[in-house]
Structures are given as C-alpha cells and as structure tokens.
Amino acid sequence: MSDTVLELKNASIFQGESLVLSDINLEVKKGDFVYLIGKTGSGKSSFMKTLYGDLKLTKGEGHIVDYDLLKLKEKEIPFLRRKLGIVFQDFKLLTDRTINDNLLFVLKATGWKDKAKMTERVASVLDKVDMKTKGFKFPHELSGGEQQRIAIARALLNDPELILADEPTGNLDPQTSIEVMEVLQEINKNGNTILMATHDYALLLKYPSKTLKCDDNKVFEVVQRKAN
Numbered sequence: 001m002s003d004t005v006l007e008l009k010n011a012s013i014f015q016g017e018s019l020v021l022s023d024i025n026l027e028v029k030k031g032d033f034v035y036l037i038g039k040t041g042s043g044k045s046s047f048m049k050t051l052y053g054d055l056k057l058t059k060g061e062g063h064i065v066d067y068d069l070l071k072l073k074e075k076e077i078p079f080l081r082r083k084l085g086i087v088f089q090d091f092k093l094l095t096d097r098t099i100n101d102n103l104l105f106v107l108k109a110t111g112w113k114d115k116a117k118m119t120e121r122v123a124s125v126l127d128k129v130d131m132k133t134k135g136f137k138f139p140h141e142l143s144g145g146e147q148q149r150i151a152i153a154r155a156l157l158n159d160p161e162l163i164l165a166d167e168p169t170g171n172l173d174p175q176t177s178i179e180v181m182e183v184l185q186e187i188n189k190n191g192n193t194i195l196m197a198t199h200d201y202a203l204l205l206k207y208p209s210k211t212l213k214c215d216d217n218k219v220f221e222v223v224q225r226k227a228n
C-alpha cells in the first residue's frame, strides 16, 4: 500500500474566478510534518480549504486520503473530513457544553454508539494533549492554549490519516504557541501526519521541518539553513 496521504499535481487553486495558486506539485507521506508558510493573502487558507473540500479543485490533480479532489462530491465531504483532523486558529469549540460533551458530540455525529468506548476514547485523546483532568470544564474556563489543545484532541478523535492545522498558534502568545507546538510535535512523533499553515517563523526555526512557501501565486519548497 502507498504511504502517500496527499498528492497534488499541477493543481491550481481559485477563489471564484481569481487564481490564488497555480501549478502546485507536492507529496505528503505518512508521518511527515510539513509547514505551509507565506504572507497574509498569499493563499494558505485557500490551499487548506481546498484540501478539506471547502473550495473545489477545478484544475490539475489532487488526491487526499483516498479521495480524488477533482471528483469530490458534496455528499462525500463529511466522509473526507472524518479522515482528516482539522484544527483552526479560533478553536471552534461549542461554548454551551463542557469539554467532555464537546468531544462526545463529535463522536456521536460520526457514528459512535457504544457509551463505554466513547468515554474511553475521550479520555484517551485528552490524555494525548495533557488535558485529562479538564474534561468537566467549559471552554470559557480554559486559557487559549488549553482550548487549542482541546481542539487538537478533538481532531484526533477519529484517528485521522492527516491533520490539517490552519494557523493553530495564530491567536496565542509566543510561550503558549510553543506549548501547543510541543503537543503537535509529540503527536507527530507518535505517527500522525501534520500539515500546518503558519506565519510564525520563530516556530519554524525552533522546530525545523519540511517547509512549503506560498508566494507570487506559487508553492515551492524552501530549504532551511541550519544556524551554525
């Protein structure tokens, strides 16, 4: 079996009629940690949206976790998203319920039925982000960094083949960003594949990894120079 989880060939990304990125070629393999960087407005979010089916791919080829982006049907999108873990800048937790209930809500919505297994799964993902004791709290009772760790736990619930994180540290101060990044690094070490859009260059320097840059309507790999 192939260990490629994402492959784009000569793919172009549009917002309506306007071309955002053209002729993208890239391959992400199981276990990779890949950054997507670029200035505001360079197309990072449009790129991510195309990968989770929020924007249609109309030109070129794109395969993500067994789905063909060019042929992706509206009704397949929820199933594609179950194979992806998506983390946003603004956490997107449900404010009217506890952390445990936020996570149980996702499990129910994705077809889980066995109560004992659901409780066990919630405890297991909370443990992975070091938030095991916080499940009874409401989102507003947690700091930004803690809320983002919960959002990462939520992304892990269905054992995703690829985690897409769009500016996951965008709302966090530098120290908290590092704490969230440590969690993402740990998850990656345990085998999860991560594609992370960011404009936080300090994180790139501290945690070097394969880096793609959006600039001038193109995506290209940048080679980081090691400081000596």
Ligand SMILES: Nc1ncnc2c1ncn2[C@@H]1O[C@H](COP(=O)(O)OP(=O)(O)OP(=O)(O)O)[C@@H](O)[C@H]1O
Binding pocket: 015, 016, 020, 038, 039, 040, 041, 042, 043, 044, 045, 046, 047, 199
């Ligand atoms: N919903 C939309 N409709 C039309 N054009 C859009 C839409 N969203 C973004 N764009 C345009 O697409 C281009 C890329 O925007 P995008 O949000 O993907 O960039 P970005 O790199 O994620 O920026 P940021 O770091 O600010 O989030 C910009 O020129 C933007 O104006």
